[in-house]
Amino acid sequence: MNFFTRMVLAQMMLGLNNGAFYAILSLGLAVIFGQLNIINFAHGAFYMLGAFVALLGYTSLSVLPGLAGFHMNYWEALLIAPLVVGLLGMLIERTMIRHLYKLGNLYGLLLTFGIALIIQGLFTNYFNVSGTSYNAMPDILRGTVNLGFMRFPTYRLWSIIISLGVCLGTWLIVERTKLGSYLRAGTENADLVQAFGVNVPLMISLTYGFGVGLAAFAGVVAAPIYSVSPIMGEEMIITVFAVVVIGGMGSIMGAIITGLCLGMLEGLTKVIYPPAANTVIFFMMIVVLLVKPTGLFGKDQYGE
């Protein structure tokens, strides 16, 4: 295998890693959009919160009375951070977002944008913007594995696998279960689903909690790779919104595939023409908007 091929494959793997984060975040946005019909601008803030729950659980919980010497490990963080952030999301949905459903989705977008600014502002006040490293990576995930064409960091391989697993699991729940049939039906006609006796307001709260919980999960998985910083969500979410525009809001699988492909496209561009690596996704966005404004997997409002 020549040097160029190795380099392409290496960058594609790193791109796949980024793409897995794009996939899990845009998936959460798609699920939330399907039920709440709002574009959740606070998604990046919840991603950041997930990483901070993991970080603070590891470094700072031990100062609390009764928890002396307690350090939340990585595995615990993978479960606890999405739960904590998901509950916070449900609280925000119940107390704030709920009142805007009748007003059109621009209001929801503005509200969640405001929430994102508040959360991010609070954390910027107390934590280092340039980032704090998260050192609770388990030993079993340290080191590298030999993929044949390269040695790849074990943790990055793990993060690709677990992210894809969560994406696939979510897809299965939505497309193949009874609960998922309520969600799909709710996307089309929530009033009618409620008229059949389903507690739709509760379903909407749980969906929002689940969606932002996914973001928090991605935040925990990202914490050992990138440093944990109050602005990590903001940086990530701009790209993720471009991914969502390219994929279209309509489909779960569309969000997953688009996220992965664009991550790899980014990696590929790093080899071929590095200066364009940060802009290639936005270039794609422009092309897709011109050719198919509803996105690659998007449906127009008549479901065609």
Add this chain to the structure above:
Amino acid sequence: MADPQDGEMVKAADLHAHYGESHILHGVSLSVSRGELITLIGRNGSGRTTILRSLLGLVGRRTGSVRIRGVETIDLPPHRIARLGVGYCPEERGIFSRLSVEENLMLPPVVREGGMSVERLYEIFPNLFEHRKAMGTRLSGGEQQMLAMARILRTGAQLLLLDELTEGLAPVIVQALKRLIRQLKQLGFTVILVEQNFHFAAELADRHYVVDRGRIAEMIPKEALAESKDKIDAYLGV
């Protein structure tokens, strides 16, 4: 939950309904006994569909009183009202395009005991069984209407709110629906039917409520139908 002794299924009194700024129903009162089949007739836009939706709480705001099985529902959310045993078949049929025929059929939760089994429903509607793996909106209009009926018969709902069943359907399907409704009546279902096709309604109903500009203008029992013909024609504008 004790059902009232007098066998009253629905009693609406001074029901007002609003969508945003517009005031659609202006004090509707009606009552339907257990096992009765009544129709709401009137012109397009007279408020018949809104009456059905108001009974389920599917309007922006409603005031007055709606008792179902003796339970006051005016402040209940739609999913709680449905759980009292109400099945709703909307005008646009409401078949979900992202769900298969079978998923559509299984979607509404069981609200009371005594609903029809899936096997029985597939017997009654063999077309649905044949296409059960297809996506819901792949069915023909008539089949979609059958599916919309079948899925509320599964839930054990005893009060059926049916909106414009026959709209846009071929005569042979309309006949099949007529037979179905007659069977349901024999089985003891209580039905409120909004129907444009007056002949369809006239043959089935015990009583007719004439709806005009958001009010009940007239109540006509089937015995008085013949002598009220001119009055009805005037209301319907035919």
